[in-house]
Amino acid sequence: MAEPVLETQHLTMRFGGVVAVDNVTFTLRRGELRCLIGPNGAGKSTFFKCLTGLLTPSEGHVLMQGEETTGWAPHRVAALGVGIKTQVPNVMDGLSVQENIWLAARRFLPSTQADAKTREVIERLALGQIARTALGRLAHGERQQVELGFVAASDPWLVLLDEPAAGMTAGEVARMSEVIHELNRTAAVVIVEHDMQFIRSIASRVTVFHQGAILIEDDVETVMSDPHVRNIYLGKKA
Ligand SMILES: Nc1ncnc2c1ncn2[C@@H]1O[C@H](COP(=O)(O)OP(=O)(O)OP(=O)(O)O)[C@@H](O)[C@H]1O
Numbered sequence: 144m145a146e147p148v149l150e151t152q153h154l155t156m157r158f159g160g161v162v163a164v165d166n167v168t169f170t171l172r173r174g175e176l177r178c179l180i181g182p183n184g185a186g187k188s189t190f191f192k193c194l195t196g197l198l199t200p201s202e203g204h205v206l207m208q209g210e211e212t213t214g215w216a217p218h219r220v221a222a223l224g225v226g227i228k229t230q231v232p233n234v235m236d237g238l239s240v241q242e243n244i245w246l247a248a249r250r251f252l253p254s255t256q257a258d259a260k261t262r263e264v265i266e267r268l269a270l271g272q273i274a275r276t277a278l279g280r281l282a283h284g285e286r287q288q289v290e291l292g293f294v295a296a297s298d299p300w301l302v303l304l305d306e307p308a309a310g311m312t313a314g315e316v317a318r319m320s321e322v323i324h325e326l327n328r329t330a331a332v333v334i335v336e337h338d339m340q341f342i343r344s345i346a347s348r349v350t351v352f353h354q355g356a357i358l359i360e361d362d363v364e365t366v367m368s369d370p371h372v373r374n375i376y377l378g379k380k381a
Pocket residue numbers: 158161162163181182183184185186187188189190352
């Protein structure tokens with residue numbers, strides 16, 4: 144079995160009397176692609192924010208490649224080699240996709256290597272057709288793909304994505320799924336997501352949150368057919 148790249152141990156987050164994340168012990172291994180799902184208020188976003196450093200957990204631990212990162216600020220987590228899509232670096236709507244990806248690469252690399260990295264990211268994520276388009280002129284779905292390009296420019300070994308398919312058309316969702324699979328060739332990936340069509344197209348292992356805890360963790364088809372899961376969550380949406 145591959146080694147863990149991300150772990151939480153007994154992670155708990157309270158807001159006053161509300162226990163948003165309740166004693167969650169979670170493991171993600173090298174090469175994995177994992178979707179976190181669950182009904183509204185299940186604790187997914189709070190759990191995610193404890194991973195990225197936006198929130199400091201009330202109790203418990205976060206470990207990345209075995210190193211304790213509990214309570215680290217987001218920029219420090221990112222500097223470990225973790226790509227977080229919600230953190231978009233100095234995006235400029237008037238500059239092209241290519242120029243913006245170069246700026247993202249330049250944060251980590253000398254300028255000569257940033258040129259090569261930019262070409263590599265455009266090729267990997269198949270962004271060639273929009274490479275010269277100004278970022279501000281892109282459709283919503285294209286822009287989301289480009290934002291994954293910014294993440295890829297830092298060569299992360301772990302990628303954390305919060306609702307990457309939100310507000311997308313069916314075609315955009317399918318394309319986003321391809322882009323994420325490409326990122327997953329070189330990084331373990333965690334995705335918090337609501338869109339069931341997207342989760343099915345990703346076809347990964349799924350962790351279901353319910354009332355702050357992990358209800359079940361299995362492959363997508365097993366999870367979708369679990370009566371308890373259907374009852375609490377999927378009944379209306381699957
Ligand atoms: N900053 C906060 N202050 C107080 N309560 C909060 C805060 N953030 C989240 N909560 C509460 O914690 C619980 C978990 O919320 P969270 O947003 O993590 O759930 P979620 O699964 O991401 O839901 P959604 O799918 O609606 O985003 C909810 O009861 C929510 O009201």
